[in-house]
Amino acid sequence: MTAEQQSQQTQSGSEFEREPVPQSKRLGFKSFVGMYAGEHTAGTELMIGPLFVAAGVSAFDVVVGLIAGNVLAVLSWVFLCAPIATRARLTLYYQLEKICGRKLVTLYNLANGVMFCFLAGAMVTVSATALGVWFKFPMPELSDRYPNSVGWVLAVLACGAMISVVAAYGYEIVSKVANIAAPWMVLVFIAFGLVGLGQFIDATGTQIDSLADVWTLAQTSIWKGGDPLPDRIKFTFWHVMFFAWFCNMAMHIGMSDLSVLRFAKKTWYAIASGTGMFLGHFLAWLAASILYAFQLHQDPANTKVLPGPLTYQAAGLTGLLCVIVAGWTTANPTIYRAGLAFQAIIPKSSRFRVTMITGAIATIAAMFPALAMKLLEFVALYGLILMPMGAVVFMDFWVIPKLGLRGSYAELSGRSFNWAAGAAWIVTLAVCLGIVFVVGSWTLYFVALPGWFIASGVYLGLSRVYQRQALPSLARQQISPGAAEA
């Protein structure tokens, strides 16, 4: 059983949902290597790579920025998330419930579920672009926000319906298919890059005798830098680095992967996240961006970011199959997880019904190309929204006890809404989104960094005040068990 399967089993409520993972159930390093490699080589990588090119990124900025950002992401898993995961060995949801109380966790689940829905929507969009190659209906432009043809709507409906039904009925089968497809998919992604590079060499007539020649081609023809496409934010080294670091912020700094890494025998196993980062968020992004750069090289007016046609011209039917499989196998667990998050809010609702409703929301979202075409912005927002709770967990685990305060305060005090944590979340989002609206949308890629310190500071400061105010009830709670024993 892989770490992901363990985690999913746990999230579905069957194992260790409210208790630490016992020693006998802990997993080895290999389980995490496969899980991270598969999870981060998704359909959306085929959107993100091209969007870097659309943002006018240069060769140095994209290559070095991705290396730096991915290293920071891995370090975040290793030093922020894993040490807590392997000490507490609890799911994020249970840990948050102990700190924040049930009502605040419900709000967190709602936010998490909504973000998962939209993320799954982007994956459905990616899959639908493959159908466009076969059925030749008009597909969305880079600047489109609304559905632009009946064919597009029907294609999204077909993909979304199929993915939702499978997620509701046969999630385990998809999980197995995803495991089988993972090694194949990684190699197809690499093949995209090699073919794209070969096409550039042919088209430009470049003589390649050394790696230096490849680098020159990259600088002059593939990632040329310069102005971004209309309505796009210009990406520099810093944008790329912060994007690569924060695109999975919900998982590492946001602590979502506590649920996964609690199964790790050792803390350092979190370094396995490097496979996902450097296969999916380096090789796959670069490969997809090469394909899009070649499309622009052939026809600068064709700015459409459509993974279906892009991969079809490079790898034929294998490319299309990769788009469908990559979109499908990653949209399924995402819809499933969104369903779990919603089901946690209404525990009595049936899993099937919740998953179908979740899938329907994701499908409707997928019809609007704005979601996929603005994927860079959405991913940054997704991390930002869930990050403050990661800061709360981090501070509660390491710093709160050192200040003489009580960790897991909601559990101790019996409160269902820890206002210190709630305010840390709300204030951080208000400040960060305020900066984005007032200073400019480019700050969206960076505000999460000061945001983490704001969330931490607010949580610590308010905890001091809040716990002092609530001390009498806590004292009563602590006295009563002893009194009963006496």
Place this chain on the structure above:
Amino acid sequence: MQKTTLLKIVSLLSLVALILPSILFLAGRMELTTVKWVMLAATVVWFVAATPWMWKQSG
């Protein structure tokens, strides 16, 4: 046991056949049309050969 070993070898070879054409294309030794057909054939072989043993493994 022997059948599984054979399937694993075929699976591995199919992955080699999947990536090799793109390397040859990059080196200017293979046409793109051929690359696409070989990749498709390798894909079919991978899913046929890998499914039986990986299905059990991931169960």
